Amino acid sequence: MIVEDKLKRVPVREQEPAVRAKNFDEVCLGYNLEEAMAEATRCLKCKNPQCQTGCPVGIDIPGFVKEVEAGNIKGAYDVISRYSALPAICGRVCPQETQCEAKCIRGIKGDAVSIGKLERFTADWARENGVKPQGATEKKGQKVAVIGSGPSGLTCAGELAKMGYDVTIFEALHEAGGVLVYGIPEFRLPKDTVVKAEIENVKSLGVKIETNVITGKSVTIDELMKNEGYDAVFIGSGAGLPKFMGIPGEQANGVFSANEFLTRNNLMKAFRDDYDTPIFKGKKVAVVGGGNVAMDAARTALRLGAETYIVYRRSEAELPARAEEVHHAKEEGIIFKLLCNPTEILTDENGWVCGIKCVEMELGEPDASGRRRPVVKAGSDFTIDVDTVIMALGTSPNPLITSTTEGLESNSHKCIVADEKTGQTSREGVFAGGDAVTGAATVILAMQAGKQSAAAIDEYLKTKRA
Amino acid sequence: MYKILKKEMLSDNIVLMDVLAPRVAGSCLPGQFVIVKCDEKGERIPLTICDYDREKGTITIVFQTIGASTKLFATYEEGDSFMDFVGPLGRASELCSLSDEELKKKKIIFMAGGVGTAPVYPQAKYLHERGVECDVIIGARNASLIILAEQMKKVANVYITTDDGTLGRHGNVNDCLKYLISEEGKTYDLAVAIGPLIMMKFAALLTKELNIPTVVSMNPIMVDGTGMCGACRIMVGGEVKFACVDGPEFDGHLVDFDGAMMRQRLYKTEEGRAVLREKEGSTHHGGCGNCGE
Ligand SMILES: Cc1cc2nc3c(=O)[nH]c(=O)nc-3n(C[C@H](O)[C@H](O)[C@H](O)COP(=O)(O)OP(=O)(O)OC[C@H]3O[C@@H](n4cnc5c(N)ncnc54)[C@H](O)[C@@H]3O)c2cc1C
């Protein structure tokens, strides 16, 4: 395959919108070997690669792309896996357009190189061909406990295991993966083929995973360190606590947090007939919010058969979701009600949702975040008839750990206070990272934090050994 | 895997099981609960901890076979294992935060309705172990639904009452409380009411009249039990609370029972279930807890 126009990226195959709106199979089908090699030829092999500076875990991007171009996919995988434990996941869910691809020099005149799709191709190829990451050769003899099995915990655990530490992950739910399994839907991130396989890779490095353990309840951090002999702890417990708006009608039957809706469908697999989990298949669903969570909830509701609205109070430019998700959502027929804010959820005489009352907004002066503040247009009330409302307004960290670990400092947002570079908390030997520290953010930032903390834990344990 | 070491039928449809779960048994306190999932494809079902043995590492659960999942649980025998068993969840009973001295000063009445007797037992036992006497009213529709009476008698003064008079006094738990106060001259400065929502609602109304501070234990629909989904939200004193992390025990005089019943009506009434069947379409597998499909 020859790329005629080097300014254009090799298009990636996707399921047709009309077809995929009715199934939970993956939307993006990814490159094949030929397409990937062709796309890789578009890399300019810059002396001073900017893309790499845009990657939170600093992957040697030109290094792996060069191997893809040569058709040496195992070589490409070896390069990536030196930096990232979860490439098949990152290739699918990272906001590349604001990271590596945003810095790509090719992107100044034409399309940036499809770095994300190449990463995904490389990782998928490795999985399909049984290539595993390299484990540790010698053991350090010290034990580290990792709380939570989301991206930050998995990355921290994987890194430490590669260095030879004895690592155990403690997970509250019955399955490992955090948001990767309970939040992000199958059609974006297949669970059995992709997520489970990457978790198996982490386990193959020697990491043990104990599910059904709620730290702070089943066992405290102090008990882990004092009674179970852990020399250091990494907290990667995420930000799972959903927010509600506090508007009238929010207690009605048919109002869900996006977490509940998504957990039922993803973790508990309500969409599959062979599972016992029930889920509301609304006929008309309003999802409130504009982030990835809102897009996922809306596209899930759509696939379950509903006419689906996104209700967001700012304009399209401010939608915090990944560009690809917004694009896919529109293609699939999600109706966007932008500059529109709910004021009340209407209920029928039995307490069921029957509509959502909104006001129109317009953008005023920029606020502290630099985004223009939405203000209400007077007299613009209107109602959308819906039978289900899903709130996707963001989440905050759960206070379970901070409230049961003495001396572990948290801030007014309930986030654990930790050093930006090392994850060191106010407690000796205890490190933290990911959403638990930053509030809801991204997979890759959580991985970056896990990776940095692994390095800091290694330093800390070195001095303890000496 | 969490092995079932003992199984006993307390009535036709109420089952007791001892399950090996050392981490839970090592850290739980009265008032807390667990979530049980029997196999890969099952639902996560919350059940109150009825007793625990730190040495043997076991937790006792008691459940009524109401819906598809609890019926499936009931088919498990001694020697079988549940796939997932997580806990302890929720906050411990407030009694656990009081010193023995403070506890001894308190005159406590427990009002237990039906399967609600199970979560009352560990609290009464906890008090008994600290030399604190308490009264327990166990109420149910009829004699066959009175459970754990013998165990309870070992740790508390027990008053049994049935709606149809087939065992103990004739009447409901409220009638019994009124009787204890007016006829036996009892006074109480704390009531703990645990049972069906409607029973807790009326118990709280009565104790409000009687000026007795009252704790109730809420059991709404839950998914994760860790504060992550908000399915378990209820209104308490005008604020949204998550029963799984802020509770399950709350001030009975502040809980919005009507709101909680409206949410529960989905699962417990014929119309509610019909609506669910429609809204859930092919994903409705008896999750309403009643149709057993
Ligand atoms: C904290 C707590 C403690 C409890 N302790 C005990 C105890 O000690 N003993 C006892 O017998 N019982 C106890 N219960 C009650 C027990 O959980 C129920 O009796 C049991 O769930 C009923 O059994 P089932 O499947 O068979 O459940 P169901 O009635 O099916 O349970 C409710 C299920 O319905 C679901 N559901 C169905 N449709 C929907 C929908 N559309 N939207 C949202 N959710 C839906 C939920 O997912 C939930 O899993 C407790 C409950 C709680 C919350």
Ligand code: FES
């Ligand atoms: S059960 Fe999910 S938040 Fe309580």
